[in-house]
Amino acid sequence: MSCxxxxxxxxxxxxxxxxxxxxxxxxxxxxxxxxxRMTYNPAIRIVRVQCTGQVGPIQIMDALNxxxxxxxxxxxxxxxxxxxxGNILSxxxxxxxxxxxxxxxxxxxxxxxxxxxxxxxxxxxxxxxDIVIRLADAIIEEGTIKDGC
Amino acid sequence: MTVKEKVxxxxxxKSKSEEAKEEEPRIGVFICHCGHNIADTVDVAKVAxxxxxxxNVVKAEHYMFMCSKPGVQxxxxxxxxxxxxxxxxxxxxxxxxxxxxxxxxxxxxxNKHRHQQVNVREYNSWVHRKEKAKAxxxxxxxxxxxxxxxxxxxxxxxxxxxxxxxxxxIGAGIAGLRSANDLAxxxxxxxxxxxxxxxxxxxxxxxxxxxxLECPQCSISPLTNGVANHPLIELYTNAQIKSVxxxxxxxxxxxxxxxxxxxxxxxxxxxxxxxxxxxxxSEWDSGMSIRHAIYKAYPQAIPATYVRDKKHCIECNTxxxxxxxxxxxxxxxxxxxxxxxxxxIVAVGYDEYNPAEIEPxxxxxxxxxxxxxxxKLERMxxxxxxxxxxxxxxxxxxxxxxxxxxxxVGSRNDQVGNQYCTGVCCKFAxxxxxxxxxxxxxxxxxxxxxxxRTPGLNFEELYKSAQEVxxxxxxxxxxxxxxxxxxxxxxxxxxxxxxxxxxQLQADLVVLSAAMVPPEGIGPLGSKLHVxxxxxxxxxxxxxxxxxxxxxxxxxxLAGAIQGPKDISESVAQAGSAAALAAAPLVKGYIExxxxxxxxxxxxxxxxxxxxxxxxxxxxxxxxxxxxxINEVACKSCGMCMPACxxxxxxxxxxxxxQLLDEIKAISGGVICQDEL
Numbered sequence: 001m002s003c004x005x006x007x008x009x010x011x012x013x014x015x016x017x018x019x020x021x022x023x024x025x026x027x028x029x030x031x032x033x034x035x036x037r038m039t040y041n042p043a044i045r046i047v048r049v050q051c052t053g054q055v056g057p058i059q060i061m062d063a064l065n066x067x068x069x070x071x072x073x074x075x076x077x078x079x080x081x082x083x084x085x086g087n088i089l090s091x092x093x094x095x096x097x098x099x100x101x102x103x104x105x106x107x108x109x110x111x112x113x114x115x116x117x118x119x120x121x122x123x124x125x126x127x128x129x130d131i132v133i134r135l136a137d138a139i140i141e142e143g144t145i146k147d148g149c
Numbered sequence: 150m151t152v153k154e155k156v157x158x159x160x161x162x163k164s165k166s167e168e169a170k171e172e173e174p175r176i177g178v179f180i181c182h183c184g185h186n187i188a189d190t191v192d193v194a195k196v197a198x199x200x201x202x203x204x205n206v207v208k209a210e211h212y213m214f215m216c217s218k219p220g221v222q223x224x225x226x227x228x229x230x231x232x233x234x235x236x237x238x239x240x241x242x243x244x245x246x247x248x249x250x251x252x253x254x255x256x257x258x259x260n261k262h263r264h265q266q267v268n269v270r271e272y273n274s275w276v277h278r279k280e281k282a283k284a285x286x287x288x289x290x291x292x293x294x295x296x297x298x299x300x301x302x303x304x305x306x307x308x309x310x311x312x313x314x315x316x317x318x319i320g321a322g323i324a325g326l327r328s329a330n331d332l333a334x335x336x337x338x339x340x341x342x343x344x345x346x347x348x349x350x351x352x353x354x355x356x357x358x359x360x361x362l363e364c365p366q367c368s369i370s371p372l373t374n375g376v377a378n379h380p381l382i383e384l385y386t387n388a389q390i391k392s393v394x395x396x397x398x399x400x401x402x403x404x405x406x407x408x409x410x411x412x413x414x415x416x417x418x419x420x421x422x423x424x425x426x427x428x429x430x431s432e433w434d435s436g437m438s439i440r441h442a443i444y445k446a447y448p449q450a451i452p453a454t455y456v457r458d459k460k461h462c463i464e465c466n467t468x469x470x471x472x473x474x475x476x477x478x479x480x481x482x483x484x485x486x487x488x489x490x491x492x493x494i495v496a497v498g499y500d501e502y503n504p505a506e507i508e509p510x511x512x513x514x515x516x517x518x519x520x521x522x523x524x525k526l527e528r529m530x531x532x533x534x535x536x537x538x539x540x541x542x543x544x545x546x547x548x549x550x551x552x553x554x555x556x557x558v559g560s561r562n563d564q565v566g567n568q569y570c571t572g573v574c575c576k577f578a579x580x581x582x583x584x585x586x587x588x589x590x591x592x593x594x595x596x597x598x599x600x601x602r603t604p605g606l607n608f609e610e611l612y613k614s615a616q617e618v619x620x621x622x623x624x625x626x627x628x629x630x631x632x633x634x635x636x637x638x639x640x641x642x643x644x645x646x647x648x649x650x651x652x653q654l655q656a657d658l659v660v661l662s663a664a665m666v667p668p669e670g671i672g673p674l675g676s677k678l679h680v681x682x683x684x685x686x687x688x689x690x691x692x693x694x695x696x697x698x699x700x701x702x703x704x705x706x707l708a709g710a711i712q713g714p715k716d717i718s719e720s721v722a723q724a725g726s727a728a729a730l731a732a733a734p735l736v737k738g739y740i741e742x743x744x745x746x747x748x749x750x751x752x753x754x755x756x757x758x759x760x761x762x763x764x765x766x767x768x769x770x771x772x773x774x775x776x777x778x779i780n781e782v783a784c785k786s787c788g789m790c791m792p793a794c795x796x797x798x799x800x801x802x803x804x805x806x807x808q809l810l811d812e813i814k815a816i817s818g819g820v821i822c823q824d825e826l
Contacts, residue, residue: 016290016818031242034271042283045290045816046272048243049788050804053763056792062810067818082692083787084681084701084765093792 003041003129006136013144014043017070017131018063020055021046022086025076028118036121040128043069051075052113053086057097060111069144070135072112074127087115107138110145174300177208177233178292179224181215181240183270190274190281191288196239199289203296207231216246221253228257235299239267239292260304262745262803267295290816297811302803309739310782312398312491316731317342319390319674322350323717324709324724325496326372331728332494333381337735340488341376342388342404344670347433347450349373350498354433356530358717359580360607364532365717366449373451386452391485393493393677396768396783397704398740402488408481410443410457415476417445417453421468427461437528438535443468443477448533492704492731495678495688496724499665499710502559502567509629510558512661516632518543519639520659523554523574526581540585542658544637549657551593552585553641554578555627560664560714561599567664569685571714574662575602576611581660583615595621595654597643623652630659665714679767680705687713698726702766703783706731745786745802749777753798760790760799 021027030046049055052075060071073094075087091113098108112131116123178200182188193211200209208227212220215238227233236259238250247266255261269288277284314337318329321343329341341348352358355365376382391403411421425441433446440446442462445455457468457477469477501524504512511517519542521529529536542549556578560571578596586594601622603612616622627643631653641654667686675682681701683689688711691699700707708727709720734740756775768783769790777799788801797806 016816018813018817027242027244031244031268031271034242034275037275037278039276039279042273042277042280042287045287045294046268047294047809047812047816049809050801051787051789054788054791054801054804058792058797058806059809059813063813063817066814068813080693082695083785083789084689084691086765086787086789089763089789 003132006132007140010136010139011041011132013139014041014069014132014135016045016068017041017043017072017128017135018068019044019046019128019131020049020052020059020071020073022049022051022075022082024051024082025080025116025118026052026074026124029074029116029121029124031121032118033121033124038121038125040125041132044128044131051081051083051086052090053081053083055090056093057100060097064110064145067146069146070110070112070131070138072114072127072131074114074116074124077115077117087113106145107142109134109138172234174205174235175207175231175233176203176205176235176237176296176299177224177227177231178203178206178210178237178296179215179220179227179239180209180211180269180288180292181220181238182211182213183240183274184214187240187270187274190278190284191269192281192285193288195285196269196288196292200237200292200296203293205300206296207233215240216249221249224250224253225257228254228259234259235263235265235302237265237267237292237295237299239269239288239295241270242266242268242272260306262305262743263299263302265295265299265302267291290818294812294815297815298808301808301811305802306744308742308744308781310398310742311739312734312737313400313489314338314735314738315340315488315490316492316494316735317400317402317488317490318494318496320344320350320495320497320709320711321348321376321384321386322496322498322709322720323352323369323372324498324711324720324727325350325494326369326376327721327724328494328496328708328728328731329382330372330376330379331725332732333376333379335728335732335736337381337732339379339382340402340404340490341382341384342390343384343386344389344497345446346386346409346456347446347452348376348384348386349451351524352717353447353449354435354524354527354531356527356532357580357584359576360611362580362584370449377451384452385486387456390674390677393679396702396780398491398734398782400490400493400704402490402493404486404488405483406486407459407483409454410459410477410479410481411455412476412478413454414474415454416474417455418473419445419455420471420473421455421477424467424471426465426467427463429458429461434534435522435525435528437525491735492706493678494706494708494724494727494731495674495680495700495711496708496727497668497671497674497711499714500668502565502664502666504558504661504663506565507558507562510555510627510659510661511630511632516637517630517639519549519657520630520661522558522661522663523577523581524663526585526660527577530581530584540588540658547657548589549592551655552582552595552658552660553627553654553656554582554594554596554660554662555641556596556598556662557626558661558663559666567666567685569714570602571664572602573714573716574664575600576608576716578660578662579603579612579615579620582620583611583618586615586618586620590619593621593655594619595623597623597625597627597641597654599624599626623654625652630656665710667711671711678702678705681765683713685713687711698723698730703785704731704734740782742782743786744781746779746781746784747788747790747799747801749779750798750800751776753796755796755798757795759793759795763789763793765789
């Protein structure tokens with residue numbers, strides 16, 4: 001499934017998707033995507049953090065609490081974290097958070113973890129598309145997180 | 150430092166930061182057109198208008214090229230004229246021009262970290278070129294987030310940390326020797342620590358080095374001699390690391406040195422060993438010859454002084470009586486030395502995998518004496534060996550008529566847990582097969598392989614030359630080595646997967662190409678050094694592509710096979726790189742470190758120690774009272790400790806939860822509501 005097949009009505013419900021990108025590969029890949037003039041959904045908003053390992057449940061919940069439709073962390077490839085293992089830590093945290101979401105009765109697709117490579121803009125754009133697709137599915141099934149509030 | 154002292158220190162810092170907060174933030178916002186790049190998609194005038202109304206913003210302007218001289222001057226002027234104390238520039242990425250503006254404001258006397266770069270080109274105008282209205286909205290939000298973030302930015306001081314001009318090299322194999330020598334040539338005093346009694350490592354055990362079939366002893370001896378006699382290198386054999394304290398630039402290492410029980414006036418005459426009644430298999434010779442309880446590992450060994458094996462010595466005192474120079478002294482005691490060094494290079498090498506674990510190959514079992522490893526074959530072929538450089542079957546000392554080599558023993562094998570390819574086994578197996586075939590043209594020499602991996606200059610030629618002399622290659626991993634119970638002959642059961650034929654190869658001698666595995670004792674050493682290991686057990690490099698020589702901790706570097714399986718040339722290359730990297734801060738004399746480090750609120754801290762567990766560079770230490778202490782020099786500013794803290798007591802400067810919340814609020818659509826806070 002690609003983003004083009006998503007119902008425009010669903011797309012319109014996505015206003016803010018907060019993406020925490022690490023200072024290294026995350027930011028690098030988004031920059032590369034920009035330089036290559038790739039396109040993605042304008043709802044994607046990037047927050048620069050030092051490492052995805054810096055993003056905790058506080059930041060993710062803050063974002064959702066303040067109107068984000070979905071949150072994602074994008075770090076370096078597994079095994080290539082510039083601070084050693086922040087991406088793996090973040091992956092574990094998000095895995096746990098997904099469980100919490102399910103327990104609370106929300107879709108676990110509102111929060112996701114991705115990796116990207118600074119040299120390849122496609123990786124970042126692919127991550128963004130995946131966020132949008134997963135969010136679209138979640139919205140169709142259960143409505144936006146704001147509806148649930 | 151006690152908690153009380155610390156708390157007062159923190160309190161002082163707090164009052165300082167409160168003073169800083171009293172100074173009202175005056176934010177200057179500058180939006181760049183970047184020619185057509187931004188302005189064509191984003192309505193920059195609207196964004197500037199929007200930014201003007203944001204709290205604390207005293208100036209919001211847009212300009213054609215912010216990075217141009219007049220653009221930078223605009224930023225500077227705003228500081229001079231309007232008293233702007235924090236700047237936000239919405240233009241390209243931080244990597245591209247973030248530094249330009251940060252330097253500009255530092256020229257005006259503001260701290261570099263008071264600049265906030267907002268990327269509205271790569272993250273906005275370039276990727277949303279068709280959706281102009283939405284891009285403008287997004288730019289507004291991004292700028293607002295930037296302003297919110299800038300509001301609470303604090304000064305980050307840059308501190309100079311002086312370094313100790315000395316280095317420690319652990320392991321005196323080829324990699325350790327090379328780095329020690331290179332460091333000493335740069336004028337840095339080096340302490341070289343070796344666990345065994347001699348230096349040279351695995352390279353001295355080899356018969357010939359591929360691809361040129363050179364004598365390794367001849368290649369390495371200038372280096373071993375050079376290192377042993379270098380005025381700046383202090384060599385300690387029989388030495389092991391006891392503890393490592395400190396961080397990048399200033400380490401304090403405790404080393405425990407076991408005595409040789411032979412004084413330096415030993416003339417290396419060998420009288421003592423000749424009369425020693427104890428006989429043991431020689432470790433250096435991979436058990437292919439015997440040594441005594443007082444011994445020299447091999448004739449060319451450096452240091453040349455004999456060494457007594459206290460564990461196996463029966464204390465008959467024969468050696469003391471026969472020694473012509475009275476060099477032997479059983480009363481010598483182990484000593485502990487403390488070295489202060491600035492950098493550490495870990496070059497402890499590898500161990501040959503012990504194939505006894507693979508049951509079907511029966512390595513080391515009774516009746517299977519003719520199953521040996523490549524290192525044992527090397528020792529057999531080497532000059533001056535017990536077999537007089539001939540290949541003989543260990544069971545009956547006959548020249549084998551058929552030799553079968555089995556590749557990938559312990560590597561590329563999920564069952565033993567090693568997925569990696571050692572990468573050098575194919576090369577040394579091809580080399581040894583060719584040497585054996587050339588020595589005994591009548592013998593059948595077969596290599597059972599999965600893939601022959603001989604990349605690189607000259608190696609394919611080596612492979613070809615082995616094929617030309619008549620070495621047979623069979624593609625297939627042998628399932629079993631079976632022994633005829635009556636004759637005692639061995640057969641290798643293998644399927645030739647190219648012709649799909651099951652084969653039973655007669656083998657007088659089976660040589661296992663065992664993998665390179667992390668050396669014994671690397672676990673305790675790794676934890677003493679506070680460096681992290683990869684899942685295979687080797688020490689993990691900082692970044693596989695960008696810095697394969699630095700370990701996970703600053704100031705500790707890796708050289709040679711401890712970072713992963715390597716051949717000699719690769720080890721030497723990495724050792725040189727490690728020496729250069731380790732020398733840089735020592736030659737310069739100081740490290741410049743931006744103190745972008747976390748601070749701990751001791752009122753909130755519950756002394757759980759979780760921050761320590763996630764800290765990859767081991768920059769957090771736990772005091773006796775359970776409070777964390779941050780080593781500001783070792784910290785890499787990753788912020789991983791922040792989410793680990795259950796109470797939010799640990800906060801990274803300029804990336805605190807509070808500061809990130811401001812940014813998140815703007816970017817996720819909300820606005821800062823003071824009542825909520």
